[in-house]
Amino acid sequence: MTKQRLSTLALTCALVLSGCSSAPQQTHTQLHQHDRLDKHSALLIQARMARFAHLQQQSEEDEISDLWSLTRTHLGLELDLNDLRIEQHFAWLAKHPQHLTNVSEQALPYYYYVLDQVIERGMPAEVALLPVIESGYNPYALSPSNAAGPWQFIPGTAKHFGLENNWWYDARRDIVASTDAALTYLSQLNEQFGGDWLLTLAAYNAGGGTVSRAIEYNQARNLPIDFWSLNLPQQTMNYVPKLLATARMIRDAEDYGLELADIPAEPYFAEVETGGQVDLKQAAELAEIDLDELKQLNPGFSRWATAPEGPHRLLVPVEQAEQLQQALESLPDEERVNFASYTIKSGDTLGALARRFNTTVQVLQTTNRIQPHQLRVGQTLLVPAASDRIALKPSGSGPG
Structure with a gap:
Protein backbone atom coordinates (compact mmCIF):
# COMPACT_ATOMS: atom_id res chain seq x y z
CA MET A 1 0.00 0.00 0.00
CA GLY A 257 6.30 -6.01 25.87
CA LEU A 258 3.59 -7.59 23.72
CA GLU A 259 5.00 -9.52 20.77
CA LEU A 260 2.64 -9.62 17.80
CA ALA A 261 3.16 -11.80 14.75
CA ASP A 262 5.18 -10.01 12.10
CA ILE A 263 2.66 -9.29 9.32
CA PRO A 264 4.02 -7.27 6.36
CA ALA A 265 1.81 -4.54 4.91
CA GLU A 266 1.31 -6.46 1.69
CA PRO A 267 -1.24 -9.01 0.45
CA TYR A 268 -0.84 -12.55 1.72
CA PHE A 269 -3.13 -14.25 -0.77
CA ALA A 270 -4.60 -13.74 -4.22
CA GLU A 271 -7.82 -15.06 -5.75
CA VAL A 272 -7.57 -17.58 -8.56
CA GLU A 273 -10.61 -18.32 -10.71
CA THR A 274 -10.97 -22.09 -11.10
CA GLY A 275 -13.62 -22.15 -13.82
CA GLY A 276 -15.49 -24.97 -12.09
CA GLN A 277 -15.25 -27.60 -9.37
CA VAL A 278 -11.73 -28.74 -8.51
CA ASP A 279 -10.19 -31.26 -6.15
CA LEU A 280 -8.37 -29.41 -3.35
CA LYS A 281 -5.52 -31.93 -3.17
CA GLN A 282 -5.01 -31.64 -6.88
CA ALA A 283 -5.11 -27.82 -6.72
CA ALA A 284 -2.52 -27.83 -3.94
CA GLU A 285 -0.24 -30.00 -6.06
CA LEU A 286 -0.70 -27.75 -9.08
CA ALA A 287 0.13 -24.69 -6.98
CA GLU A 288 2.99 -26.52 -5.26
CA ILE A 289 1.75 -25.67 -1.79
CA ASP A 290 0.83 -27.81 1.19
CA LEU A 291 -2.78 -29.02 1.25
CA ASP A 292 -3.20 -27.79 4.82
CA GLU A 293 -2.19 -24.29 3.76
CA LEU A 294 -4.70 -24.34 0.92
CA LYS A 295 -7.42 -25.41 3.35
CA GLN A 296 -6.35 -22.71 5.80
CA LEU A 297 -6.88 -20.06 3.12
CA ASN A 298 -10.15 -21.63 1.93
CA PRO A 299 -11.93 -22.71 5.13
CA GLY A 300 -15.33 -22.17 3.54
CA PHE A 301 -15.05 -25.46 1.65
CA SER A 302 -16.26 -28.29 3.85
CA ARG A 303 -15.26 -31.25 1.68
CA TRP A 304 -12.36 -32.49 -0.40
CA ALA A 305 -13.31 -30.34 -3.40
CA THR A 306 -14.70 -26.90 -4.10
CA ALA A 307 -18.47 -26.59 -4.33
CA PRO A 308 -20.04 -27.71 -7.65
CA GLU A 309 -22.20 -24.56 -7.79
CA GLY A 310 -19.40 -22.26 -6.65
CA PRO A 311 -17.79 -20.10 -5.60
CA HIS A 312 -15.37 -21.01 -8.36
CA ARG A 313 -12.27 -19.43 -6.83
CA LEU A 314 -9.43 -20.40 -4.59
CA LEU A 315 -7.26 -18.24 -2.38
CA VAL A 316 -3.56 -19.09 -2.61
CA PRO A 317 -0.39 -17.33 -1.49
CA VAL A 318 0.40 -14.46 -3.83
CA GLU A 319 3.60 -16.11 -5.04
CA GLN A 320 1.71 -19.21 -6.20
CA ALA A 321 -1.30 -17.54 -7.83
CA GLU A 322 -0.01 -17.23 -11.38
CA GLN A 323 1.29 -20.80 -11.38
CA LEU A 324 -2.07 -22.20 -10.26
CA GLN A 325 -4.01 -20.03 -12.71
CA GLN A 326 -1.96 -21.25 -15.65
CA ALA A 327 -2.14 -24.87 -14.52
CA LEU A 328 -5.94 -24.74 -14.17
CA GLU A 329 -6.37 -23.13 -17.58
CA SER A 330 -4.60 -26.08 -19.19
CA LEU A 331 -6.31 -28.73 -17.06
CA PRO A 332 -8.92 -30.79 -18.97
CA ASP A 333 -12.41 -30.74 -17.46
CA GLU A 334 -12.42 -34.49 -16.95
CA GLU A 335 -9.34 -34.22 -14.72
CA ARG A 336 -10.70 -31.57 -12.36
CA VAL A 337 -12.60 -33.96 -10.06
CA ASN A 338 -12.06 -37.72 -9.95
CA PHE A 339 -14.98 -40.09 -10.20
CA ALA A 340 -15.48 -43.70 -9.21
CA SER A 341 -18.17 -46.01 -10.52
CA TYR A 342 -20.86 -47.84 -8.59
CA THR A 343 -23.27 -50.46 -9.93
CA ILE A 344 -26.87 -50.09 -8.79
CA LYS A 345 -28.26 -53.00 -6.76
CA SER A 346 -31.82 -53.91 -5.86
CA GLY A 347 -33.20 -51.56 -3.19
CA ASP A 348 -30.74 -48.73 -3.85
CA THR A 349 -32.06 -45.18 -3.80
CA LEU A 350 -30.28 -41.90 -4.53
CA GLY A 351 -30.86 -40.75 -0.96
CA ALA A 352 -29.34 -43.90 0.53
CA LEU A 353 -26.40 -43.80 -1.89
CA ALA A 354 -25.76 -40.13 -1.13
CA ARG A 355 -25.57 -40.89 2.58
CA ARG A 356 -23.47 -43.99 2.00
CA PHE A 357 -20.88 -42.26 -0.15
CA ASN A 358 -20.79 -38.91 1.68
CA THR A 359 -22.30 -36.79 -1.07
CA THR A 360 -25.71 -35.34 -1.92
CA VAL A 361 -28.63 -36.39 -4.08
CA GLN A 362 -28.26 -33.23 -6.16
CA VAL A 363 -24.61 -34.04 -6.91
CA LEU A 364 -25.50 -37.59 -7.98
CA GLN A 365 -28.33 -36.31 -10.17
CA THR A 366 -26.23 -33.57 -11.76
CA THR A 367 -23.21 -35.80 -12.33
CA ASN A 368 -25.24 -38.61 -13.92
CA ARG A 369 -27.99 -36.46 -15.47
CA ILE A 370 -30.75 -38.60 -14.00
CA GLN A 371 -33.92 -38.27 -11.94
CA PRO A 372 -34.66 -40.43 -8.88
CA HIS A 373 -37.22 -42.56 -10.74
CA GLN A 374 -34.67 -43.42 -13.45
CA LEU A 375 -32.53 -45.73 -11.29
CA ARG A 376 -32.40 -49.36 -12.44
CA VAL A 377 -30.53 -52.43 -11.26
CA GLY A 378 -27.23 -52.90 -13.09
CA GLN A 379 -26.93 -49.22 -13.97
CA THR A 380 -23.52 -47.61 -13.35
CA LEU A 381 -23.36 -44.32 -11.48
CA LEU A 382 -20.42 -41.94 -11.33
CA VAL A 383 -19.72 -40.72 -7.81
CA PRO A 384 -17.26 -37.87 -7.14
CA ALA A 385 -14.25 -39.16 -5.19
CA ALA A 386 -11.22 -37.39 -3.78
CA SER A 387 -8.02 -37.83 -5.78
CA ASP A 388 -6.29 -39.74 -2.98
CA ARG A 389 -8.99 -42.41 -2.70
CA ILE A 390 -7.90 -45.62 -4.38
CA ALA A 391 -11.38 -47.13 -4.34
CA LEU A 392 -14.84 -45.84 -3.67
CA LYS A 393 -15.72 -46.55 -0.07
CA PRO A 394 -18.59 -45.38 2.12
CA SER A 395 -17.46 -42.69 4.52
CA GLY A 396 -18.75 -40.76 7.52
CA SER A 397 -20.42 -37.40 7.48
CA GLY A 398 -17.33 -35.37 8.43
CA PRO A 399 -15.31 -33.25 5.98
CA GLY A 400 -13.30 -35.26 3.53
Whole structure:
Protein backbone atom coordinates (compact mmCIF):
# COMPACT_ATOMS: atom_id res chain seq x y z
CA MET A 1 0.00 0.00 0.00
CA THR A 2 1.62 3.28 -1.09
CA LYS A 3 2.22 6.34 1.05
CA GLN A 4 -0.12 8.35 -1.20
CA ARG A 5 -2.92 5.81 -0.70
CA LEU A 6 -2.41 5.84 3.05
CA SER A 7 -2.73 9.60 3.05
CA THR A 8 -5.90 9.47 0.98
CA LEU A 9 -7.48 6.81 3.17
CA ALA A 10 -6.60 8.66 6.36
CA LEU A 11 -8.19 11.79 4.93
CA THR A 12 -11.28 9.78 3.97
CA CYS A 13 -11.62 8.47 7.51
CA ALA A 14 -11.23 11.98 8.89
CA LEU A 15 -13.91 13.32 6.58
CA VAL A 16 -16.30 10.54 7.59
CA LEU A 17 -15.79 11.37 11.24
CA SER A 18 -16.07 15.10 10.63
CA GLY A 19 -19.51 14.43 9.20
CA CYS A 20 -20.47 13.03 12.60
CA SER A 21 -19.39 16.22 14.36
CA SER A 22 -22.05 18.27 12.62
CA ALA A 23 -24.81 16.08 14.10
CA PRO A 24 -23.14 14.06 16.86
CA GLN A 25 -26.32 13.06 18.68
CA GLN A 26 -28.09 11.64 15.64
CA THR A 27 -27.38 8.12 16.86
CA HIS A 28 -30.58 6.63 15.46
CA THR A 29 -32.63 7.37 12.37
CA GLN A 30 -35.53 8.44 14.57
CA LEU A 31 -33.44 10.84 16.65
CA HIS A 32 -32.76 13.61 14.15
CA GLN A 33 -35.12 15.90 16.09
CA HIS A 34 -32.95 15.66 19.18
CA ASP A 35 -29.76 17.70 19.07
CA ARG A 36 -28.82 17.49 22.75
CA LEU A 37 -25.06 17.00 23.00
CA ASP A 38 -23.46 16.53 26.37
CA LYS A 39 -20.03 17.93 27.08
CA HIS A 40 -18.45 14.49 27.35
CA SER A 41 -19.52 13.46 23.84
CA ALA A 42 -18.31 16.74 22.37
CA LEU A 43 -14.88 16.25 23.92
CA LEU A 44 -14.68 12.69 22.56
CA ILE A 45 -15.43 13.87 19.02
CA GLN A 46 -12.84 16.65 19.27
CA ALA A 47 -10.24 14.19 20.55
CA ARG A 48 -11.06 11.76 17.75
CA MET A 49 -10.71 14.46 15.11
CA ALA A 50 -7.42 15.66 16.55
CA ARG A 51 -6.12 12.09 16.50
CA PHE A 52 -7.07 11.61 12.86
CA ALA A 53 -5.43 14.91 11.89
CA HIS A 54 -2.26 13.76 13.61
CA LEU A 55 -2.40 10.30 12.03
CA GLN A 56 -2.96 11.72 8.56
CA GLN A 57 0.20 13.76 8.91
CA GLN A 58 2.03 10.70 10.26
CA SER A 59 0.96 8.53 7.33
CA GLU A 60 2.28 11.15 4.93
CA GLU A 61 5.64 11.34 6.67
CA ASP A 62 6.24 7.69 7.60
CA GLU A 63 6.72 4.66 5.39
CA ILE A 64 4.35 1.98 6.73
CA SER A 65 5.93 -1.46 6.44
CA ASP A 66 3.89 -3.68 8.76
CA LEU A 67 0.20 -4.16 9.43
CA TRP A 68 0.31 -3.31 13.12
CA SER A 69 1.79 0.10 12.33
CA LEU A 70 -0.90 0.54 9.71
CA THR A 71 -3.51 -0.47 12.27
CA ARG A 72 -2.24 2.09 14.76
CA THR A 73 -2.28 4.75 12.07
CA HIS A 74 -5.97 4.17 11.40
CA LEU A 75 -7.33 3.67 14.91
CA GLY A 76 -10.29 6.03 15.25
CA LEU A 77 -12.04 5.39 18.56
CA GLU A 78 -11.31 6.83 21.99
CA LEU A 79 -9.27 4.11 23.71
CA ASP A 80 -8.24 5.92 26.91
CA LEU A 81 -11.61 6.36 28.56
CA ASN A 82 -11.61 5.98 32.33
CA ASP A 83 -14.02 3.05 32.48
CA LEU A 84 -13.68 0.11 34.87
CA ARG A 85 -14.71 -2.48 32.27
CA ILE A 86 -12.05 -1.29 29.83
CA GLU A 87 -9.44 -1.32 32.57
CA GLN A 88 -10.40 -4.83 33.67
CA HIS A 89 -10.10 -6.22 30.16
CA PHE A 90 -6.85 -4.32 29.58
CA ALA A 91 -5.39 -5.65 32.83
CA TRP A 92 -6.26 -9.21 31.76
CA LEU A 93 -4.52 -8.72 28.40
CA ALA A 94 -1.46 -7.27 30.11
CA LYS A 95 -1.33 -10.28 32.44
CA HIS A 96 -1.82 -12.77 29.58
CA PRO A 97 0.25 -11.37 26.66
CA GLN A 98 0.42 -14.78 24.99
CA HIS A 99 -3.29 -14.49 24.16
CA LEU A 100 -2.86 -11.69 21.62
CA THR A 101 0.41 -13.20 20.43
CA ASN A 102 -1.43 -16.41 19.56
CA VAL A 103 -4.36 -14.59 17.99
CA SER A 104 -2.04 -12.45 15.85
CA GLU A 105 -0.40 -15.62 14.54
CA GLN A 106 -3.81 -17.08 13.75
CA ALA A 107 -4.74 -13.86 11.94
CA LEU A 108 -1.58 -13.74 9.85
CA PRO A 109 -3.01 -15.10 6.56
CA TYR A 110 -6.21 -13.04 6.79
CA TYR A 111 -5.43 -9.76 8.50
CA TYR A 112 -4.10 -7.83 5.52
CA TYR A 113 -7.27 -8.50 3.55
CA VAL A 114 -9.57 -7.57 6.42
CA LEU A 115 -7.71 -4.39 7.38
CA ASP A 116 -7.44 -3.30 3.76
CA GLN A 117 -11.19 -3.72 3.29
CA VAL A 118 -11.91 -1.83 6.51
CA ILE A 119 -9.73 1.09 5.47
CA GLU A 120 -11.16 1.09 1.94
CA ARG A 121 -14.63 1.60 3.46
CA GLY A 122 -13.45 4.48 5.61
CA MET A 123 -13.97 2.58 8.84
CA PRO A 124 -11.76 2.87 11.93
CA ALA A 125 -9.14 0.13 12.19
CA GLU A 126 -10.76 -1.16 15.37
CA VAL A 127 -13.32 -2.85 13.10
CA ALA A 128 -10.55 -5.12 11.75
CA LEU A 129 -10.00 -6.27 15.34
CA LEU A 130 -13.58 -7.48 15.79
CA PRO A 131 -12.66 -11.05 14.71
CA VAL A 132 -10.11 -11.03 17.54
CA ILE A 133 -13.04 -10.67 19.94
CA GLU A 134 -15.51 -12.80 17.99
CA SER A 135 -13.43 -15.83 17.08
CA GLY A 136 -9.75 -15.26 17.78
CA TYR A 137 -9.46 -15.03 13.97
CA ASN A 138 -10.30 -18.72 13.77
CA PRO A 139 -12.50 -19.28 10.69
CA TYR A 140 -13.64 -22.64 12.08
CA ALA A 141 -14.92 -21.16 15.36
CA LEU A 142 -18.46 -22.29 16.16
CA SER A 143 -20.47 -20.93 19.09
CA PRO A 144 -23.20 -22.75 21.08
CA SER A 145 -25.76 -20.61 19.22
CA ASN A 146 -24.37 -21.93 15.90
CA ALA A 147 -22.60 -18.67 15.03
CA ALA A 148 -19.72 -19.55 12.73
CA GLY A 149 -16.67 -18.13 11.08
CA PRO A 150 -14.28 -15.28 11.90
CA TRP A 151 -17.17 -12.80 12.18
CA GLN A 152 -19.50 -15.26 13.97
CA PHE A 153 -22.60 -15.03 11.80
CA ILE A 154 -25.68 -16.82 13.10
CA PRO A 155 -27.65 -18.68 10.40
CA GLY A 156 -30.46 -16.11 10.08
CA THR A 157 -28.18 -13.10 9.70
CA ALA A 158 -25.91 -15.05 7.36
CA LYS A 159 -28.84 -15.89 5.09
CA HIS A 160 -29.99 -12.26 5.11
CA PHE A 161 -26.58 -11.16 3.82
CA GLY A 162 -26.34 -13.90 1.20
CA LEU A 163 -23.88 -16.17 2.98
CA GLU A 164 -24.70 -19.62 1.64
CA ASN A 165 -24.37 -22.73 3.78
CA ASN A 166 -24.68 -26.17 2.20
CA TRP A 167 -23.07 -29.60 2.27
CA TRP A 168 -20.05 -28.43 0.28
CA TYR A 169 -19.54 -24.86 1.43
CA ASP A 170 -20.17 -22.52 4.36
CA ALA A 171 -19.67 -18.90 3.35
CA ARG A 172 -19.58 -17.84 7.00
CA ARG A 173 -16.09 -19.38 7.17
CA ASP A 174 -14.98 -17.88 3.84
CA ILE A 175 -12.70 -14.94 4.69
CA VAL A 176 -13.65 -12.96 1.57
CA ALA A 177 -17.40 -13.59 1.62
CA SER A 178 -17.84 -13.22 5.38
CA THR A 179 -15.72 -10.07 5.59
CA ASP A 180 -17.73 -8.42 2.83
CA ALA A 181 -20.99 -9.36 4.57
CA ALA A 182 -19.77 -8.24 8.00
CA LEU A 183 -18.57 -4.86 6.76
CA THR A 184 -21.78 -4.33 4.82
CA TYR A 185 -23.76 -5.14 7.96
CA LEU A 186 -21.61 -2.79 10.05
CA SER A 187 -22.01 -0.03 7.46
CA GLN A 188 -25.78 -0.36 7.62
CA LEU A 189 -25.74 -0.32 11.41
CA ASN A 190 -23.43 2.68 11.46
CA GLU A 191 -25.81 4.58 9.20
CA GLN A 192 -28.76 3.52 11.36
CA PHE A 193 -27.03 4.87 14.47
CA GLY A 194 -25.88 8.13 12.96
CA GLY A 195 -22.19 7.32 12.69
CA ASP A 196 -21.75 6.39 16.35
CA TRP A 197 -19.31 3.48 16.26
CA LEU A 198 -19.84 2.37 19.85
CA LEU A 199 -23.56 1.97 19.23
CA THR A 200 -22.73 0.27 15.93
CA LEU A 201 -20.50 -2.26 17.64
CA ALA A 202 -23.06 -2.83 20.36
CA ALA A 203 -25.71 -3.47 17.70
CA TYR A 204 -23.42 -5.93 15.90
CA ASN A 205 -23.32 -7.92 19.12
CA ALA A 206 -26.86 -7.50 20.44
CA GLY A 207 -28.83 -6.60 17.30
CA GLY A 208 -30.00 -3.23 16.04
CA GLY A 209 -33.44 -3.64 17.56
CA THR A 210 -32.08 -4.20 21.06
CA VAL A 211 -29.94 -1.06 20.90
CA SER A 212 -32.77 1.00 19.39
CA ARG A 213 -35.14 -0.02 22.18
CA ALA A 214 -32.54 0.90 24.80
CA ILE A 215 -32.11 4.31 23.17
CA GLU A 216 -35.87 4.88 23.05
CA TYR A 217 -36.18 3.89 26.72
CA ASN A 218 -33.58 6.47 27.77
CA GLN A 219 -34.92 9.07 25.42
CA ALA A 220 -38.41 8.79 26.89
CA ARG A 221 -36.93 9.53 30.31
CA ASN A 222 -34.69 12.35 29.13
CA LEU A 223 -31.59 10.28 29.89
CA PRO A 224 -28.33 10.26 27.89
CA ILE A 225 -28.38 7.99 24.86
CA ASP A 226 -24.66 7.27 24.41
CA PHE A 227 -23.47 3.68 24.67
CA TRP A 228 -22.24 4.00 28.25
CA SER A 229 -25.65 5.24 29.45
CA LEU A 230 -27.79 2.50 27.90
CA ASN A 231 -29.21 -0.55 29.63
CA LEU A 232 -27.99 -3.31 27.32
CA PRO A 233 -27.36 -7.03 27.88
CA GLN A 234 -24.35 -7.68 30.08
CA GLN A 235 -22.55 -9.47 27.24
CA THR A 236 -22.86 -6.37 25.06
CA MET A 237 -21.80 -3.99 27.83
CA ASN A 238 -18.60 -6.07 28.10
CA TYR A 239 -18.21 -6.60 24.34
CA VAL A 240 -17.45 -2.99 23.41
CA PRO A 241 -15.01 -2.37 26.31
CA LYS A 242 -13.24 -5.62 25.41
CA LEU A 243 -12.68 -4.40 21.86
CA LEU A 244 -11.47 -0.99 23.07
CA ALA A 245 -9.07 -2.65 25.52
CA THR A 246 -7.76 -4.93 22.75
CA ALA A 247 -7.19 -2.01 20.39
CA ARG A 248 -5.45 -0.07 23.15
CA MET A 249 -3.16 -3.00 23.95
CA ILE A 250 -2.23 -3.37 20.28
CA ARG A 251 -1.62 0.37 20.07
CA ASP A 252 0.64 0.24 23.14
CA ALA A 253 2.13 -3.21 22.49
CA GLU A 254 5.72 -2.01 22.73
CA ASP A 255 5.13 -0.38 26.11
CA TYR A 256 3.83 -3.67 27.53
CA GLY A 257 6.30 -6.01 25.87
CA LEU A 258 3.59 -7.59 23.72
CA GLU A 259 5.00 -9.52 20.77
CA LEU A 260 2.64 -9.62 17.80
CA ALA A 261 3.16 -11.80 14.75
CA ASP A 262 5.18 -10.01 12.10
CA ILE A 263 2.66 -9.29 9.32
CA PRO A 264 4.02 -7.27 6.36
CA ALA A 265 1.81 -4.54 4.91
CA GLU A 266 1.31 -6.46 1.69
CA PRO A 267 -1.24 -9.01 0.45
CA TYR A 268 -0.84 -12.55 1.72
CA PHE A 269 -3.13 -14.25 -0.77
CA ALA A 270 -4.60 -13.74 -4.22
CA GLU A 271 -7.82 -15.06 -5.75
CA VAL A 272 -7.57 -17.58 -8.56
CA GLU A 273 -10.61 -18.32 -10.71
CA THR A 274 -10.97 -22.09 -11.10
CA GLY A 275 -13.62 -22.15 -13.82
CA GLY A 276 -15.49 -24.97 -12.09
CA GLN A 277 -15.25 -27.60 -9.37
CA VAL A 278 -11.73 -28.74 -8.51
CA ASP A 279 -10.19 -31.26 -6.15
CA LEU A 280 -8.37 -29.41 -3.35
CA LYS A 281 -5.52 -31.93 -3.17
CA GLN A 282 -5.01 -31.64 -6.88
CA ALA A 283 -5.11 -27.82 -6.72
CA ALA A 284 -2.52 -27.83 -3.94
CA GLU A 285 -0.24 -30.00 -6.06
CA LEU A 286 -0.70 -27.75 -9.08
CA ALA A 287 0.13 -24.69 -6.98
CA GLU A 288 2.99 -26.52 -5.26
CA ILE A 289 1.75 -25.67 -1.79
CA ASP A 290 0.83 -27.81 1.19
CA LEU A 291 -2.78 -29.02 1.25
CA ASP A 292 -3.20 -27.79 4.82
CA GLU A 293 -2.19 -24.29 3.76
CA LEU A 294 -4.70 -24.34 0.92
CA LYS A 295 -7.42 -25.41 3.35
CA GLN A 296 -6.35 -22.71 5.80
CA LEU A 297 -6.88 -20.06 3.12
CA ASN A 298 -10.15 -21.63 1.93
CA PRO A 299 -11.93 -22.71 5.13
CA GLY A 300 -15.33 -22.17 3.54
CA PHE A 301 -15.05 -25.46 1.65
CA SER A 302 -16.26 -28.29 3.85
CA ARG A 303 -15.26 -31.25 1.68
CA TRP A 304 -12.36 -32.49 -0.40
CA ALA A 305 -13.31 -30.34 -3.40
CA THR A 306 -14.70 -26.90 -4.10
CA ALA A 307 -18.47 -26.59 -4.33
CA PRO A 308 -20.04 -27.71 -7.65
CA GLU A 309 -22.20 -24.56 -7.79
CA GLY A 310 -19.40 -22.26 -6.65
CA PRO A 311 -17.79 -20.10 -5.60
CA HIS A 312 -15.37 -21.01 -8.36
CA ARG A 313 -12.27 -19.43 -6.83
CA LEU A 314 -9.43 -20.40 -4.59
CA LEU A 315 -7.26 -18.24 -2.38
CA VAL A 316 -3.56 -19.09 -2.61
CA PRO A 317 -0.39 -17.33 -1.49
CA VAL A 318 0.40 -14.46 -3.83
CA GLU A 319 3.60 -16.11 -5.04
CA GLN A 320 1.71 -19.21 -6.20
CA ALA A 321 -1.30 -17.54 -7.83
CA GLU A 322 -0.01 -17.23 -11.38
CA GLN A 323 1.29 -20.80 -11.38
CA LEU A 324 -2.07 -22.20 -10.26
CA GLN A 325 -4.01 -20.03 -12.71
CA GLN A 326 -1.96 -21.25 -15.65
CA ALA A 327 -2.14 -24.87 -14.52
CA LEU A 328 -5.94 -24.74 -14.17
CA GLU A 329 -6.37 -23.13 -17.58
CA SER A 330 -4.60 -26.08 -19.19
CA LEU A 331 -6.31 -28.73 -17.06
CA PRO A 332 -8.92 -30.79 -18.97
CA ASP A 333 -12.41 -30.74 -17.46
CA GLU A 334 -12.42 -34.49 -16.95
CA GLU A 335 -9.34 -34.22 -14.72
CA ARG A 336 -10.70 -31.57 -12.36
CA VAL A 337 -12.60 -33.96 -10.06
CA ASN A 338 -12.06 -37.72 -9.95
CA PHE A 339 -14.98 -40.09 -10.20
CA ALA A 340 -15.48 -43.70 -9.21
CA SER A 341 -18.17 -46.01 -10.52
CA TYR A 342 -20.86 -47.84 -8.59
CA THR A 343 -23.27 -50.46 -9.93
CA ILE A 344 -26.87 -50.09 -8.79
CA LYS A 345 -28.26 -53.00 -6.76
CA SER A 346 -31.82 -53.91 -5.86
CA GLY A 347 -33.20 -51.56 -3.19
CA ASP A 348 -30.74 -48.73 -3.85
CA THR A 349 -32.06 -45.18 -3.80
CA LEU A 350 -30.28 -41.90 -4.53
CA GLY A 351 -30.86 -40.75 -0.96
CA ALA A 352 -29.34 -43.90 0.53
CA LEU A 353 -26.40 -43.80 -1.89
CA ALA A 354 -25.76 -40.13 -1.13
CA ARG A 355 -25.57 -40.89 2.58
CA ARG A 356 -23.47 -43.99 2.00
CA PHE A 357 -20.88 -42.26 -0.15
CA ASN A 358 -20.79 -38.91 1.68
CA THR A 359 -22.30 -36.79 -1.07
CA THR A 360 -25.71 -35.34 -1.92
CA VAL A 361 -28.63 -36.39 -4.08
CA GLN A 362 -28.26 -33.23 -6.16
CA VAL A 363 -24.61 -34.04 -6.91
CA LEU A 364 -25.50 -37.59 -7.98
CA GLN A 365 -28.33 -36.31 -10.17
CA THR A 366 -26.23 -33.57 -11.76
CA THR A 367 -23.21 -35.80 -12.33
CA ASN A 368 -25.24 -38.61 -13.92
CA ARG A 369 -27.99 -36.46 -15.47
CA ILE A 370 -30.75 -38.60 -14.00
CA GLN A 371 -33.92 -38.27 -11.94
CA PRO A 372 -34.66 -40.43 -8.88
CA HIS A 373 -37.22 -42.56 -10.74
CA GLN A 374 -34.67 -43.42 -13.45
CA LEU A 375 -32.53 -45.73 -11.29
CA ARG A 376 -32.40 -49.36 -12.44
CA VAL A 377 -30.53 -52.43 -11.26
CA GLY A 378 -27.23 -52.90 -13.09
CA GLN A 379 -26.93 -49.22 -13.97
CA THR A 380 -23.52 -47.61 -13.35
CA LEU A 381 -23.36 -44.32 -11.48
CA LEU A 382 -20.42 -41.94 -11.33
CA VAL A 383 -19.72 -40.72 -7.81
CA PRO A 384 -17.26 -37.87 -7.14
CA ALA A 385 -14.25 -39.16 -5.19
CA ALA A 386 -11.22 -37.39 -3.78
CA SER A 387 -8.02 -37.83 -5.78
CA ASP A 388 -6.29 -39.74 -2.98
CA ARG A 389 -8.99 -42.41 -2.70
CA ILE A 390 -7.90 -45.62 -4.38
CA ALA A 391 -11.38 -47.13 -4.34
CA LEU A 392 -14.84 -45.84 -3.67
CA LYS A 393 -15.72 -46.55 -0.07
CA PRO A 394 -18.59 -45.38 2.12
CA SER A 395 -17.46 -42.69 4.52
CA GLY A 396 -18.75 -40.76 7.52
CA SER A 397 -20.42 -37.40 7.48
CA GLY A 398 -17.33 -35.37 8.43
CA PRO A 399 -15.31 -33.25 5.98
CA GLY A 400 -13.30 -35.26 3.53
